[in-house]
Amino acid sequence: xxxxxxxxxxxxxxxxxxxxxxxxxxxxxxxxxxxxxxxxxxxxxxxxxxxxxxxxxxxxxxxxxxxxxxxxxxxxxxxxxxxxxxxxxxxxxxxxxxxxxxxxxxxxxxxxxxxxxxxxxxxxxxxxxxxxxxxxxxxxxxxxxxxxxxxxxxxxxxxxxxxxxxxxxxxxxxxxxxxxxxxxxxxxxxxxxxxxxxxxxxxxxxxxxxxxxxxxx
Amino acid sequence: xxxxxxxxxxxxxxxxxxxxxxxxxxxxxxxxxxxxxxxxxxxxxxxxxxxxxxxxxxxxxxxxxxxxxxxxxxxxxxxxxxxxxxxxxxxxxxxxxxxxxxxxxxxxxxxxxxxxxxxxxxxxxxxxxxxxxxxxxxxxxxxxxxxxxxxxxxxxxxxxxxxxxxxxxxxxxxxxxxxxxxxxxxxxxxxxxxxxxxxxxxxxxxxxxxxxxxxxx
Amino acid sequence: xxxxxxxxxxxxxxxxxxxxxxxxxxxxxxxxxxxxxxxxxxxxxxxxxxxxxxxxxxxxxxxxxxxxxxxxxxxxxxxxxxxxxxxxxxxxxxxxxxxxxxxxxxxxxxxxxxxxxxxxxxxxxxxxxxxxxxxxxxxxxxxxxxxxxxxxxxxxxxxxxxxxxxxxxxxxxxxxxxxxxxxxxxxxxxxxxxxxxxxxxxxxxxxxxxxxxxxxx
Amino acid sequence: xxxxxxxxxxxxxxxxxxxxxxxxxxxxxxxxxxxxxxxxxxxxxxxxxxxxxxxxxxxxxxxxxxxxxxxxxxxxxxxxxxxxxxxxxxxxxxxxxxxxxxxxxxxxxxxxxxxxxxxxxxxxxxxxxxxxxxxxxxxxxxxxxxxxxxxxxxxxxxxxxxxxxxxxxxxxxxxxxxxxxxxxxxxxxxxxxxxxxxxxxxxxxxxxxxxxxxxxx
DNA sequence: AATGAATGAGGCTTCATTCAT
DNA sequence: TATGAATGAAGCCTCATTCAT
Numbered sequence: 071x072x073x074x075x076x077x078x079x080x081x082x083x084x085x086x087x088x089x090x091x092x093x094x095x096x097x098x099x100x101x102x103x104x105x106x107x108x109x110x111x112x113x114x115x116x117x118x119x120x121x122x123x124x125x126x127x128x129x130x131x132x133x134x135x136x137x138x139x140x141x142x143x144x145x146x147x148x149x150x151x152x153x154x155x156x157x158x159x160x161x162x163x164x165x166x167x168x169x170x171x172x173x174x175x176x177x178x179x180x181x182x183x184x185x186x187x188x189x190x191x192x193x194x195x196x197x198x199x200x201x202x203x204x205x206x207x208x209x210x211x212x213x214x215x216x217x218x219x220x221x222x223x224x225x226x227x228x229x230x231x232x233x234x235x236x237x238x239x240x241x242x243x244x245x246x247x248x249x250x251x252x253x254x255x256x257x258x259x260x261x262x263x264x265x266x267x268x269x270x271x272x273x274x275x276x277x278x279x280x281x282x283x284x285x286x287x
Numbered sequence: 288x289x290x291x292x293x294x295x296x297x298x299x300x301x302x303x304x305x306x307x308x309x310x311x312x313x314x315x316x317x318x319x320x321x322x323x324x325x326x327x328x329x330x331x332x333x334x335x336x337x338x339x340x341x342x343x344x345x346x347x348x349x350x351x352x353x354x355x356x357x358x359x360x361x362x363x364x365x366x367x368x369x370x371x372x373x374x375x376x377x378x379x380x381x382x383x384x385x386x387x388x389x390x391x392x393x394x395x396x397x398x399x400x401x402x403x404x405x406x407x408x409x410x411x412x413x414x415x416x417x418x419x420x421x422x423x424x425x426x427x428x429x430x431x432x433x434x435x436x437x438x439x440x441x442x443x444x445x446x447x448x449x450x451x452x453x454x455x456x457x458x459x460x461x462x463x464x465x466x467x468x469x470x471x472x473x474x475x476x477x478x479x480x481x482x483x484x485x486x487x488x489x490x491x492x493x494x495x496x497x498x499x500x501x502x503x504x
Numbered sequence: 505x506x507x508x509x510x511x512x513x514x515x516x517x518x519x520x521x522x523x524x525x526x527x528x529x530x531x532x533x534x535x536x537x538x539x540x541x542x543x544x545x546x547x548x549x550x551x552x553x554x555x556x557x558x559x560x561x562x563x564x565x566x567x568x569x570x571x572x573x574x575x576x577x578x579x580x581x582x583x584x585x586x587x588x589x590x591x592x593x594x595x596x597x598x599x600x601x602x603x604x605x606x607x608x609x610x611x612x613x614x615x616x617x618x619x620x621x622x623x624x625x626x627x628x629x630x631x632x633x634x635x636x637x638x639x640x641x642x643x644x645x646x647x648x649x650x651x652x653x654x655x656x657x658x659x660x661x662x663x664x665x666x667x668x669x670x671x672x673x674x675x676x677x678x679x680x681x682x683x684x685x686x687x688x689x690x691x692x693x694x695x696x697x698x699x700x701x702x703x704x705x706x707x708x709x710x711x712x713x714x715x716x717x718x719x720x721x
Numbered sequence: 722x723x724x725x726x727x728x729x730x731x732x733x734x735x736x737x738x739x740x741x742x743x744x745x746x747x748x749x750x751x752x753x754x755x756x757x758x759x760x761x762x763x764x765x766x767x768x769x770x771x772x773x774x775x776x777x778x779x780x781x782x783x784x785x786x787x788x789x790x791x792x793x794x795x796x797x798x799x800x801x802x803x804x805x806x807x808x809x810x811x812x813x814x815x816x817x818x819x820x821x822x823x824x825x826x827x828x829x830x831x832x833x834x835x836x837x838x839x840x841x842x843x844x845x846x847x848x849x850x851x852x853x854x855x856x857x858x859x860x861x862x863x864x865x866x867x868x869x870x871x872x873x874x875x876x877x878x879x880x881x882x883x884x885x886x887x888x889x890x891x892x893x894x895x896x897x898x899x900x901x902x903x904x905x906x907x908x909x910x911x912x913x914x915x916x917x918x919x920x921x922x923x924x925x926x927x928x929x930x931x932x933x934x935x936x937x938x
Numbered sequence: 939a940a941t942g943a944a945t946g947a948g949g950c951t952t953c954a955t956t957c958a959t
Numbered sequence: 960t961a962t963g964a965a966t967g968a969a970g971c972c973t974c975a976t977t978c979a980t
Contacts, residue, residue: 543953547955552955
């Protein structure tokens with residue numbers, strides 16, 4: 071059985087175990103079992119369980135970083151288009167690097183502390199900052215009307231996307247793109263109309279009282 | 288030295304440790320240390336680490352369930368007002384039961400398997416179903432125009448809220464209410480305008496091309 | 505509730521717990537629960553779990569010792585009669601001190617090491633020696649014809665009695681006396697006819713071959 | 722250093738520790754120390770302390786069961802011969818599986834509750850029933866004359882054998898066989914003459930009175 | 939590269955025991 | 960006397976990690 075290297079299999083198995091049980095509950099024995107080797111043998115490929123987590127997470131993380139830089143370089147598109155791209159990109163990465171990308175998301179805190187991930191150390195912050203800046207730019211350009219601080223809105227928007235780990239599974243390129251654009255539309259509606267809605271909300275009646283919402287769609 | 292039971296202290300300490308390190312990384316020794324007792328002493332109050340998790344989580348979980356039932360009973364308000372109440376309610380619970388409510392959210396899967404939590408077993412599903420139904424009702428009444436299936440939109444909306452565990456800390460009743468209403472406005476914008484945005488998105492240019500978004504705010 | 509002292513209740517409860525679970529599995533909490541007090545309260549009555557075992561066991565042990573001395577003093581009866589008395593005595597003690605006497609038997613090894621039980625330290629050996637001597641005396645007097653060394657026969661006979669902890673429960677004075685005498689008869693048969701039987705056994709056919717045992721009953 | 726699995730050593734060590742201290746007092750540390758490994762290492766071979774007990778006990782238990790079935794199949798021998806075989810068999814197993822067989826006997830209650838020992842669940846009862854039936858058969862055929870109910874006599878006889886755990890150590894095949902046959906002779910005497918002895922006992926004088934036992938040997 | 943076996947640290951849990959009230 | 964609470968030691972068990980083969 072010429073198996074030049076089981077590294078890819080191990081990586082895959084680790085990703086699945088980490089996804090299924092979480093990093094702390096996953097065991098090297100379980101990962102080995104998926105591949106058909108004993109736990110000790112894994113150390114022929116990687117130095118520690120933590121390194122294995124990093125290895126699993128590295129590819130989606132690099133992909134994300136690369137895409138982010140690519141998006142940042144696009145100064146010619148409108149804010150909305152760039153946001154659409156951002157969301158499409160995230161969904162694409164979730165899909166392409168499934169389930170590793172979700173492992174990354176779930177254990178972001180752990181990963182980000184590794185010296186080896188110096189480059190990612192502040193990526194999360196940069197990511198948030200980028201979204202925030204994008205929103206602010208939208209406000210400045212008049213495209214957006216936010217219901218609150220850009221930082222808060224950015225967090226809410228990113229949360230919507232990151233929470234996908236709890237319900238998303240890839241369904242094909244087309245369907246995933248469709249989904250991304252629906253999410254984009256949902257977000258965009260809030261970003262564009264949020265300001266008005268905030269004003270409107272102030273005039274809404276308290277709960278428990280029948281009323282008709284006088285909003286023109 | 289009056290020692291009227293350290294149970295509340297233990298519960299608090301456990302909530303903090305679980306929040307800080309996660310259930311699996313938290314140790315009884317650490318929890319005991321916060322209170323100033325040895326790990327073994329904790330067993331005077333609770334039968335196992337898992338029971339401790341359940342105890343920490345029980346109050347916010349019950350609060351959530353109670354509020355949910357209260358909201359479900361309100362048939363007189365408009366869909367928008369009910370959604371506003373839902374979001375306010377969540378933020379209020381996050382705030383009142385901080386950080387226990389986030390422990391609950393983070394370890395929902397674990398908690399929900401306990402026999403003791405039989406009543407909560409399907410709460411999560413019911414919660415999602417309730418939000419979904421609310422959105423569908425809004426569509427039927429013409430209040431909402433969603434960019435996709437109600438289920439998907441419900442998930443995205445709930446995700447926005449649940450992700451708050453990664454950035455929210457209570458800042459006082461007033462500020463929290465303000466935040467809740469901003470989140471509501473953000474969501475409402477997407478729910479009302481999402482359908483149009485979806486149509487609009489189709490006509491947006493691809494990335495990398497300068498354009499002006501022709502949207503009237 | 506005037507409870508001048510719960511010591512007797514505790515002793516009883518301890519005996520039951522020790523009998524039911526064995527000394528090492530019994531817990532002070534369980535004993536306390538039977539009485540309706542907490543485990544810590546037991547230390548108002550006794551210094552340690554081990555002392556509690558000794559206390560439980562002391563009365564049957566002293567009774568046994570006393571009876572043994574009484575029997576030893578009887579030089580006027582025949583060997584058979586003295587053996588009958590020995591067996592009756594044991595059964596009576598098992599019955600009167602039930603279940604404490606069985607706790608004693610089960611944990612003899614533990615008990616006998618206690619300094620406080622110096623007097624009992626070698627009682628077990630003396631007991632065996634007494635039985636052995638009785639049998640030897642029977643041989644010398646011609647009453648008995650043993651199938652082997654007196655020591656071995658003594659051990660077998662005592663084993664028959666001590667094993668009663670696994671099946672005996674008191675059924676009233678009369679029935680217990682009846683039982684004792686049946687056991688005595690069984691033993692006596694072996695002691696009287698054992699020698700002949702040993703000879704006979706030599707001439708028995710091997711197993712698996714049909715034969716008729718030519719023994720006149 | 723060839724290390725062809727230490728499982729046998731562990732099994733042996735466990736048997737000795739269980740024999741010496743009893744299951745509940747034995748520690749994995751002690752067992753490991755006998756083998757020269759740490760307690761944790763034992764879990765490379767077995768899943769729990771209880772499983773270790775079962776493993777220790779399994780072989781003698783299976784041996785006993787097999788022998789019992791073998792004996793049950795022998796319908797051609799006389800009752801006495803079959804009883805002789807039963808006793809020889811027991812002694813042989815005590816000797817061959819020393820000390821594991823005694824561990825089995827001592828912790829029968831514990832062992833028999835294991836799902837893994839479903840087949841042995843009722844063995845103990847069957848064993849008693851078999852002895853009882855054998856005795857009853859002897860009565861019916863006129864070979865035996867018991868001093869009481871077959872059940873009681875069976876219990877006493879079995880007790881004689883099972884109590885051997887407190888004094889027996891193997892002394893070689895020949896000596897053990899000799900011992901078995903002496904025990905058999907002792908038992909047989911009681912079984913054959915027990916009835917007469919019971920009658921005789923009624924007419925014996927009370928203790929404390931000199932008398933001559935008028936029994937022809 | 940894989941195995942079998944061992945290590946060692948650490949965590950959960952139990953429980954006899956102590957002690958202030 | 961009884962309680963509630965705490966201690967401390969010890970035991971079982973898990974698991975990442977190491978290593979000779």
